[in-house]
Amino acid sequence: MNELLSKYLKVFRLIHEQRPGLLLYALFFSLTTVAIPYLILLMTTLVLNGLLAGDSFGRLLIKVLLVGSITLTCQIAQKFFETKRDAAYNEFNINLEKATTLKLLTISYFQLQDPEMRAAYQKAKEGTTYSGGFNQFIRSVLEDLLNATIALIIGIAAVVTLLWADGSKILPQPWEFLVNDWGFALVILLCVVTPIFLNLILTKKKNEIEKGLFEFYTNVNRQSGYLFNTIFDYQNGPALRLYRGNQLLYDEMIKQNNRFLKRSLEEDRKSSNLTDGGNALISLLLIPIFLLVAAKGYVGAIEVGSIFLYTGYFTQLVAALNQAFVAFAAGNMLLGFLDFYFDFLALDPQENGSLPVEKRNDNEYEIEFHNVSFKYPGAETYVLKDFNLKLMIGQRTAIVGRNGSGKTTFIKLLCRLYPVTEGRITLNGIEIDKYDLKEYQDILAVVFQDFKLFAFSVAENVAANRHFDSQRVTDALYIAGVKDRVATMPAGIESILYKELDDQGVEISGGEAQKIAIARAWYKDAPFVILDEPTSALDPFSEYEIYRRFDDLVEDKTSIYISHRMSSARFSDRIVVFENGRVVQDADHQTLVQRPGLYQELFNAQAQYYVEDLTDDQLATLFS
Ligand SMILES: Nc1ncnc2c1ncn2[C@@H]1O[C@H](COP(=O)(O)OP(=O)(O)OP(=O)(O)O)[C@@H](O)[C@H]1O
Numbered sequence: 001m002n003e004l005l006s007k008y009l010k011v012f013r014l015i016h017e018q019r020p021g022l023l024l025y026a027l028f029f030s031l032t033t034v035a036i037p038y039l040i041l042l043m044t045t046l047v048l049n050g051l052l053a054g055d056s057f058g059r060l061l062i063k064v065l066l067v068g069s070i071t072l073t074c075q076i077a078q079k080f081f082e083t084k085r086d087a088a089y090n091e092f093n094i095n096l097e098k099a100t101t102l103k104l105l106t107i108s109y110f111q112l113q114d115p116e117m118r119a120a121y122q123k124a125k126e127g128t129t130y131s132g133g134f135n136q137f138i139r140s141v142l143e144d145l146l147n148a149t150i151a152l153i154i155g156i157a158a159v160v161t162l163l164w165a166d167g168s169k170i171l172p173q174p175w176e177f178l179v180n181d182w183g184f185a186l187v188i189l190l191c192v193v194t195p196i197f198l199n200l201i202l203t204k205k206k207n208e209i210e211k212g213l214f215e216f217y218t219n220v221n222r223q224s225g226y227l228f229n230t231i232f233d234y235q236n237g238p239a240l241r242l243y244r245g246n247q248l249l250y251d252e253m254i255k256q257n258n259r260f261l262k263r264s265l266e267e268d269r270k271s272s273n274l275t276d277g278g279n280a281l282i283s284l285l286l287i288p289i290f291l292l293v294a295a296k297g298y299v300g301a302i303e304v305g306s307i308f309l310y311t312g313y314f315t316q317l318v319a320a321l322n323q324a325f326v327a328f329a330a331g332n333m334l335l336g337f338l339d340f341y342f343d344f345l346a347l348d349p350q351e352n353g354s355l356p357v358e359k360r361n362d363n364e365y366e367i368e369f370h371n372v373s374f375k376y377p378g379a380e381t382y383v384l385k386d387f388n389l390k391l392m393i394g395q396r397t398a399i400v401g402r403n404g405s406g407k408t409t410f411i412k413l414l415c416r417l418y419p420v421t422e423g424r425i426t427l428n429g430i431e432i433d434k435y436d437l438k439e440y441q442d443i444l445a446v447v448f449q450d451f452k453l454f455a456f457s458v459a460e461n462v463a464a465n466r467h468f469d470s471q472r473v474t475d476a477l478y479i480a481g482v483k484d485r486v487a488t489m490p491a492g493i494e495s496i497l498y499k500e501l502d503d504q505g506v507e508i509s510g511g512e513a514q515k516i517a518i519a520r521a522w523y524k525d526a527p528f529v530i531l532d533e534p535t536s537a538l539d540p541f542s543e544y545e546i547y548r549r550f551d552d553l554v555e556d557k558t559s560i561y562i563s564h565r566m567s568s569a570r571f572s573d574r575i576v577v578f579e580n581g582r583v584v585q586d587a588d589h590q591t592l593v594q595r596p597g598l599y600q601e602l603f604n605a606q607a608q609y610y611v612e613d614l615t616d617d618q619l620a621t622l623f624s
């Protein structure tokens with residue numbers, strides 16, 4: 001119970017933090033809403049009793065005007081608070097969206113990839129939509145529970161007054177017990193308590209159904225979301241059409257839809273049978289209550305008009321209790337989803353060191369891996385194992401190795417995108433985690449193997465910023481060999497890429513995109529330049545151009561160049577060969593090409609395709 005209460009409080013705190021005032025507006029709205037039916041009941045009873053007691057017209061008028069104006073004020077206040085509440089709720093939604101987006105952008109890449117976190121996030125998001133979200137939560141908890149509390153207080157007061165009220169007339173047997181104190185209390189108690197028990201059982205059953213249904217819905221949503229997005233994404237169009245994948249996807253979609261329809265129909269039927277049965281039974285219990293009130297009226301314990309008032313109170317009480325149960329059950333289910341937001345927003349941003357990275361004009365930054373081992377979250381095997389490597393200042397290092405040997409993983413560890421499992425990585429002798437993350441990442445300019453550009457302008461992509469230096473952007477595009485292509489675009493460097501955010505956006509080829517990614521790395525002007533397969537999509541001319549301008553691209557910075565193009569090693573001072581997550585060879589090209597080993601094998605294998613009849617020696621001189 002305590003845990004449940006603290007969960008409720010957590011969600012309320014979150015709502016209050018994101019939009020102070022919202023809960024207050026909602027509370028006042030609920031109070032005014034709940035009060036109106038009682039006021040109307042009261043007014044009718046006053047008029048009835050007044051009429052029966054032979055009140056003067058003037059007296060009746062005063063009564064009506066008094067209660068009427070209170071009711072009207074309540075109604076005006078209700079509308080006022082409703083508008084305020086709705087506006088505040090919209091702001092709350094926007095603020096929550098802002099907060100979650102910011103969190104997604106600032107948690108570590110490691111956490112962002114964590115399948116458990118992703119699943120929980122998706123569940124919370126879908127669950128919120130599915131069950132009405134915070135709006136429904138505020139409504140059910142505040143309005144319905146408040147309604148029930150008020151109804152209960154008034155109900156108890158009504159029972160007590162009725163108990164005290166005795167009449168002079170006598171009821172015929174066997175109905176005497178109805179106005180007898182004990183009989184009256186017992187029947188009333190039974191009538192109020194039975195629906196509570198009944199509801200407890202019903203809601204428990206309904207909750208089980210709902211829970212199962214929700215799990216099912218989220219699964220179906222995730223899968224059909226994937227199917228739909230795959231079909232809708234035009235970039236998938238060619239593969240789908242040429243491999244006749246359309247039928248595959250369509251059939252799967254239909255299968256999903258049918259599964260969804262069948263299950264939801266079944267569950268809906270089960271659920272509404274339960275609700276209908278329960279409601280009918282609860283309504284039936286109103287009969288004995290009415291009988292009690294009528295009996296009190298018959299013996300003259302209450303005025304005739306008050307019969308109306310009391311039956312009204314009790315009808316209200318039964319309905320409110322009923323609603324409160326539904327609300328409580330819905331609230332608990334909602335809690336399961338909403339509570340996640342609280343935990344999500346409380347996630348720590350990536351662990352950040354406090355040391356500033358010393359600004360040095362001489363670029364004297366030295367990074368070293370000491371016995372580093374790493375495995376991906378949830379994976380069994382190590383991708384890097386007892387890995388040692390020192391990157392010498394100003395040195396150009398080429399990294400080669402088979403697919404899956406750990407080259408890209410090595411770069412990601414270097415960039416602090418993942419924490420090492422064992423060992424240490426140091427910058428100028430100090431563990432990289434101790435440095436301020438942003439400052440540390442500022443010293444690295446990386447072209448990732450799976451580089452990504454965004455649907456912003458070319459210049460914004462290159463500068464990774466809304467403010468940019470046009471001249472530097474143009475220089476960067478020149479060095480990456482894409483300046484002329486950008487010049488042909490309608491708005492030059494300010495042309496928007498892709499059509500996601502702008503209908504007029506420019507579509508570019510894979511190679512053109514890769515060149516812009518290279519330009520982005522140059523623009524950053526960082527002491528380390530890291531290029532992971534940066535020319536994989538480039539044509540031979542473009543690749544040659546990049547090689548030719550390599551000096552401009554890398555200048556005197558420390559650089560890492562990962563490539564399967566063995567000839568690229570010629571502009572490296574040092575070649576490091578990866579095999580199964582370890583460094584197996586480390587020397588210059590001249591040395592390695594003459595020494596039996598993986599480098600020689602890789603080199604020869606590739607050279608064969610180009611110049612089949614050259615000897616190894618000839619090949620070696622050709623590429624040296
Ligand atoms: N996000 C990930 N989660 C789990 N395992 C991964 C992940 N990324 C890579 N791996 C695994 O780590 C191993 C090394 O991958 P990595 O990308 O570092 O290789 P690589 O040397 O860059 O290969 P390539 O030459 O193909 O680019 C692979 O076998 C892969 O299965």
Ligand SMILES: [Mg+2]
Nearest residue numbers: 407408409449
């Ligand atoms: Mg790779």
